Amino acid sequence: MARITASVYTSHVPAIGAAMDLGKANEPYWQKVFSGYEHSRAWLRDQPPDVVFLVYNDHATAFSLELIPTFAIGTAAQFQPADEGWGPRPVPVVRGHPELAGHIAQSVIQDDFDLTIVNRMDVDHGLTVPLSLMCGEQDPKTGAWPCPVIPFAVNVVQYPVPSGRRCFQLGQAIRRAVESYDEPLNVHIWGTGGMSHQLQGPRAGLINREWDNAFLDRLIADPAGLAQVPHVEYVREAGSEGIELVMWLIARGAMADVAGGPAPRVAHRFYHVPASNTAVGHLILEN
Amino acid sequence: MALSRPYLDIPGTTIFDAEQSRKGYWLNQFCMSLMKADNRARFKAGERAYLDEWPMSEEQKLAVLSRDLNRCIAAGGNIYFLAKIGATDGRSFQQMAGSMTGMTEEEYRDMMVAGGRSIEGNRVVGEDGSAQAHRQPQGPSRAAR
Numbered sequence: 001m002a003r004i005t006a007s008v009y010t011s012h013v014p015a016i017g018a019a020m021d022l023g024k025a026n027e028p029y030w031q032k033v034f035s036g037y038e039h040s041r042a043w044l045r046d047q048p049p050d051v052v053f054l055v056y057n058d059h060a061t062a063f064s065l066e067l068i069p070t071f072a073i074g075t076a077a078q079f080q081p082a083d084e085g086w087g088p089r090p091v092p093v094v095r096g097h098p099e100l101a102g103h104i105a106q107s108v109i110q111d112d113f114d115l116t117i118v119n120r121m122d123v124d125h126g127l128t129v130p131l132s133l134m135c136g137e138q139d140p141k142t143g144a145w146p147c148p149v150i151p152f153a154v155n156v157v158q159y160p161v162p163s164g165r166r167c168f169q170l171g172q173a174i175r176r177a178v179e180s181y182d183e184p185l186n187v188h189i190w191g192t193g194g195m196s197h198q199l200q201g202p203r204a205g206l207i208n209r210e211w212d213n214a215f216l217d218r219l220i221a222d223p224a225g226l227a228q229v230p231h232v233e234y235v236r237e238a239g240s241e242g243i244e245l246v247m248w249l250i251a252r253g254a255m256a257d258v259a260g261g262p263a264p265r266v267a268h269r270f271y272h273v274p275a276s277n278t279a280v281g282h283l284i285l286e287n
Numbered sequence: 288m289a290l291s292r293p294y295l296d297i298p299g300t301t302i303f304d305a306e307q308s309r310k311g312y313w314l315n316q317f318c319m320s321l322m323k324a325d326n327r328a329r330f331k332a333g334e335r336a337y338l339d340e341w342p343m344s345e346e347q348k349l350a351v352l353s354r355d356l357n358r359c360i361a362a363g364g365n366i367y368f369l370a371k372i373g374a375t376d377g378r379s380f381q382q383m384a385g386s387m388t389g390m391t392e393e394e395y396r397d398m399m400v401a402g403g404r405s406i407e408g409n410r411v412v413g414e415d416g417s418a419q420a421h422r423q424p425q426g427p428s429r430a431a432r
Binding site: 014015018029059060061064065066082083084085086087157158159160196198199200201202203204205206207208209211230231232235236237240241273274276277279 | 297302316321366395398403411419423
């Protein structure tokens with residue numbers, strides 16, 4: 001059977017992708033960000049998964065106001081990097097895993113989560129920046145991401161977004177779905193977005209280092225308790241766009257300890273302010 | 288019964304909820320159109336004429352023309368949609384976010400490098416933090432004037 005062996009958590013700031021694409025990664029400002037991912041890149045190279053299930057949010061790219069799915073799973077064979085207005089990022093096409101994605105969709109929907117199934121979708125920086133951070137630069141033509149990726153988009157743009165509790169429960173359903181897949185695949189689940197940031201209004205630029213680090217502590221040791229935190233606390237304490245952090249609870253809910261297994265091993269933890277407007281948080285947990 | 292909106296007392300912050308989304312539908316959909324290179328070129332060649340193709344309010348059109356993002360958000364815009372205007376203008380997210388504070392680009396960047404805006408005094412309307420209404424616009428260059 002397939003197994004989830006690890007979860008990865010990371011911010012997905014668009015400026016990080018731009019810094020890599022424009023060759024600025026070695027500038028001191030950006031070096032401080034990328035230094036937190038050197039260990040992660042080696043870790044991923046040493047034990048590459050067969051599939052990454054990547055939880056992210058679309059930023060008014062594939063989904064306009066015409067259609068706003070709360071949870072959307074990408075079941076296509078491939079996904080093109082989107083033109084978000086600056087032109088598409090120069091990164092490889094994202095290969096999907098239609099068989100596993102279709103299996104997870106069927107299992108999770110029958111487990112009472114009403115997913116939207118998406119067979120055509122461009123993927124924006126929310127998905128490609130975590131791949132770039134974890135895998136390093138890839139030539140758009142001759143390069144490739146190390147494995148197939150199942151995009152899983154969560155609405156965190158139009159309020160109300162799903163609750164932390166719902167996300168945590170969904171992660172548990174995704175774990176059950178993966179474990180009911182016959183092929184012995186090594187699957188990672190990544191939760192992306194956050195940490196504290198606000199991109200709008202006179203409060204733009206908000207950072208809450210103390211709240212972010214408490215979030216990381218609780219994500220490791222008390223995810224069930226953390227899942228009870230209401231939306232308004234995220235927004236008030238971590239900024240209007242800090243609400244993205246609910247997506248981390250999907251990945252955390254898929255870890256073994258939530259289903260009675262042993263506590264995960266913390267393979268890596270990193271926190272840095274700033275990347276552009278945002279606090280960068282990063283965590284790797286192994287089952 | 289009215290829907291609960293417990294976030295209305297957060298200073299300097301507009302949550303993009305169903306009401307804002309309804310108000311800003313065409314403004315945001317106009318922004319989406321700028322994801323196509325052809326549309327960006329057409330918009331740049333004649334902004335007013337391009338805006339007039341959309342059933343937007345006059346206030347929304349003027350807000351776009353003036354590139355006043357706070358005004359766009361008050362008219363129902365959402366920052367991820369409005370970012371397409373910034374992209375069309377060749378501006379970064381940091382430039383766009385900073386423009387809503389009253390700070391110069393340099394002042395805003397320096398604030399971020401120094402650890403960002405503090406949460407203290409900025410949780411609830413009526414406190415005395417930098418994002419409160421009575422402290423606008425912000426920035427040392429303003430305060431010195």
